[in-house]
Amino acid sequence: MAKNILLVDDSSTMRKIISRSLRQAGLDFGEIFEAGDGLEALEMLEKESVDIVLSDINMPNMNGIEFLREKANRDAIKDIPVFMISTETGEDIIGEAKSLGAAGALKKPFTPDKVSEVLGPLV
Amino acid sequence: MRLTFAIGERLEPDLEKYIIESTTEIFETMVFMELQPGKRHMGSDIDMDADIASCIGFGGDIRGLIGVHCPLDVATGITGAMLGMEFDEITDDVKDAIGEIANMIAGGVKTGLTGNNKDIQLAVPSTVCGKSLRIGGPARGSSLVIPFTVDGGTFYVEMRYMLS
Numbered sequence: 124m125a126k127n128i129l130l131v132d133d134s135s136t137m138r139k140i141i142s143r144s145l146r147q148a149g150l151d152f153g154e155i156f157e158a159g160d161g162l163e164a165l166e167m168l169e170k171e172s173v174d175i176v177l178s179d180i181n182m183p184n185m186n187g188i189e190f191l192r193e194k195a196n197r198d199a200i201k202d203i204p205v206f207m208i209s210t211e212t213g214e215d216i217i218g219e220a221k222s223l224g225a226a227g228a229l230k231k232p233f234t235p236d237k238v239s240e241v242l243g244p245l246v
Numbered sequence: 247m248r249l250t251f252a253i254g255e256r257l258e259p260d261l262e263k264y265i266i267e268s269t270t271e272i273f274e275t276m277v278f279m280e281l282q283p284g285k286r287h288m289g290s291d292i293d294m295d296a297d298i299a300s301c302i303g304f305g306g307d308i309r310g311l312i313g314v315h316c317p318l319d320v321a322t323g324i325t326g327a328m329l330g331m332e333f334d335e336i337t338d339d340v341k342d343a344i345g346e347i348a349n350m351i352a353g354g355v356k357t358g359l360t361g362n363n364k365d366i367q368l369a370v371p372s373t374v375c376g377k378s379l380r381i382g383g384p385a386r387g388s389s390l391v392i393p394f395t396v397d398g399g400t401f402y403v404e405m406r407y408m409l410s
Binding site: 136139140143182183211212213233234 | 330
């Protein structure tokens with residue numbers, strides 16, 4: 124069964140580009156939901172059927188690290204895998220994200236081929 | 247004052263390299279437009295023709311701002327190329343796209359600096375529209391501007407910075 128994806132990024136442009144890259148990568152996925160920050164993402168996860176989250180790190184209101192920390196405290200959604208897509212590539216911040224449960228990270232900018240390579244196994 | 251000047255001179259070639267490499271990578275992978283970097287300019291006495299500017303602050307071992315300045319035709323052209331749509335005025339999509347370009351350039355600079363044992367933390371980008379836009383920066387800091395020519399005109403990446 125195709126998996127539903129939640130895109131979390133404060134840039135609407137980036138959300139559109141990630142959606143397009145997923146399609147261009149030929150990955151089989153279901154519905155795509157969108158959220159502009161960690162707070163919106165938590166609300167979306169509580170009310171929609173989401174299988175995978177692709178999240179930015181550097182966002183207003185609630186950033187990607189805070190989102191991971193808060194999500195880990197909510198039993199209903201804590202096991203939904205999160206993959207970080209960010210300009211942040213430092214070992215410290217990616218290491219922190221992974222310690223909070225992130226399944227991996229993809230650096231911006233990216234190509235559709237890179238999206239397929241990195242996210243294909245998840246989707 | 248003399249220390250700031252000396253540090254600015256030493257960092258300048260590395261920062262120019264990080265900006266050119268990250269901007270080129272962004273345009274190759276996500277904008278799909280050819281671009282040509284021009285000669286770098288040190289100092290704020292450069293006339294940047296821009297209708298929209300997006301800047302992102304940073305702090306840490308180095309503090310300051312990175313800004314992207316675009317004339318209308320360049321901003322709409324870049325956004326159109328990124329999203330596969332046509333734009334002829336500055337809309338929320340154009341503001342968002344130029345903000346994301348600034349964000350990714352700043353991310354590339356951060357990655358480069360990390361490899362140079364300097365750590366910075368990035369804020370979220372802010373975008374403003376209007377003529378004769380200028381961005382501020384740390385007092386007594388250095389200013390580096392690199393022009394990039396694309397189909398439709400020239401945009402500028404500016405970095406104002408100083409060591410903390």
